[in-house]
Amino acid sequence: MPVPGRPRSGARPGGFGLTAVLALLLALFAAPTPASAASLTQVTGFGTNPGNLQMYAYVPDGLPAGAPLVVAMHGCTQSAPDYHAHSGWAKYADLYGFAVVYPHTSSANNANSCFNWFQSSDHSRGQGEALSVKQMVDHAIGRYGSDRSRVFVTGLSAGGAMTAAMLAAYPDVFAGGSIASGIPAGCATGVANAYTCMYNATPRTPKQWGDAVRSASGGWTGPWPRVAVWHGTSDTTVVPANATQSRDQWTDVWGLSQTPSSTASLPGNTTQAVYTDARGVPAVTTFTVSGMGHGTAVDPGSGTQQCGTAGAYYLDTICSSYYTALFWGLDGGSAGPGVPGALPAPTGLTAGQVTESGVTLSWNAVAGAASYEIHRGGSRVGTVTGTSYTDSGLSPGTAYTYTVAAVDSAGTAGARSAAVTATTTGGDGGFEPRCHTASNYAHVQAGRARHSGGYAYANGSGQNMGLYNIFHGHTLEETSPGHFVISDSGCPS
Secondary structure (H helix, E strand, C coil): CCCCCCCCCCCCCCCCCCCHHHHHHHHHHCCCCCCCCCCEEEEECCCCCCCCEEEEEEECCCCCCCCCCCEEEECCCCHHHHHHHHHHHHHHCCCCCCCCCCECCCCCCCCCCCCCCCCCHHCCCCCCCHHHHHHHHHHHHHHCCCCCCCCCEEEEEEHHHHHHHCCCCCCCCCEEEEEEEECCCCCCCCCCHHHHHCCCCCCCHHHHHHHHHHHHHHCCCCCEEEEEEECCCCCCCCCHHHHHHHHHHHHHCCCCCCCCCCCEEEECCCCEEEEEECCCCCCCCCCECCCCCEEEEEEEECCCCCCCCCCCEEECCCCHHHHHHHHCCCCCCCCCCCCCCCCCCCCCCEEEHHHHHHHHCCCCCCCCCCEEEEECEEEEEEEEECCCCEEECCCEEEEEEEEEEECCCCEEEEECCCCEEEEEECCCCCCCCCEEEEHHHHHHHCCEEEEEECCCCCCCCCCEEEEECCCCCEEEEEEEEEEEEEEECCCCC
């Protein structure tokens, strides 16, 4: 994608006759016609617009008040209509119920139609393009009745860098963000060092990156936005070191370690690393797409987890909009990204005695816990008041994955612990691959998959299997103990 151009100068975007009466009355009493499908619409008069941007919006028909709002910013040489048509956000706006605002810039602002993420006059709070985007948010909230506490921002490349800038400048506005092939906030102060940020690893500590956010926010002390970072390992336009620096920036802002709490393998050769807060809720997550170049990750298709259209800077790998929507909690499973109750996740989960048919678990006590839920493969298999549990009736020579959550006196479960996997003894003395065809619900109950946010994920591979119910199913091949892959097209075993 072209690099930032220098901004150009320019203005900163102001009596019926009887026959007609009868026709009007007939129209009023005629049978109603179906409402037209939602479409992308340009919105004017959204504010003083000091950044000379245009506002486009996509609002699903019948969207109720109190729905979330997503702001999606295109990359260089792209446009708001182009990003709407290819990125996949419209699909999930319809599916999950939220409005999307697409800020649009042009060559009047930047020779390559990039957002001016590298200019302090455009990325600072209360100025330029940043203020124009903020005004779009305020206008959308007033016009569509959007939930002010659930406003999110995402963008690609220059739009991704501008996303980082918006999160830093307005953490009081955005509940979460997603930076795709972008650059950490505060990296550049002009055109010259914008290139340095794009092509090189800028030598700063996590604290220095975090300080850039804290200083940009005007003294904000939290809560902070929950941030996803997307990047391809073969990106030569914005080098992958920027993803690491964005991770360093936001984990430091949250006061977290740069060591992930957990990792998972996703479709499209994607690795997800999750950094959880004190409650065990994901605060920062990175999605690293192996072999992908510079662009938005899409996965054309009709499946729930598929989206977008492949093309220039829309790369057929994985639907980033879908996984970002899940991270933000837009799928309706909660008011946030899998927000549990207030109790923290139990620590020290250990699989002790293991037999042919049972596994004994133990963990550290959580202050305020009235009981504990034990989950095998994502499904609850028991509840105890102590800090140990024996799972029985298991199959010999089989791997099982467990997590534990503390439950308060009101019956609300807190965050789940880190997972532990135990393999029962016995069996035939050697593993042989095997296949299982069943509904997603049955797979989860049998310990071959787990469920999260209403969807089932194959154990081991982490592949998304679709909705967690009896109406959706797959053939899973167990390629190694406890590791399952989708094999619908033919199972070698």
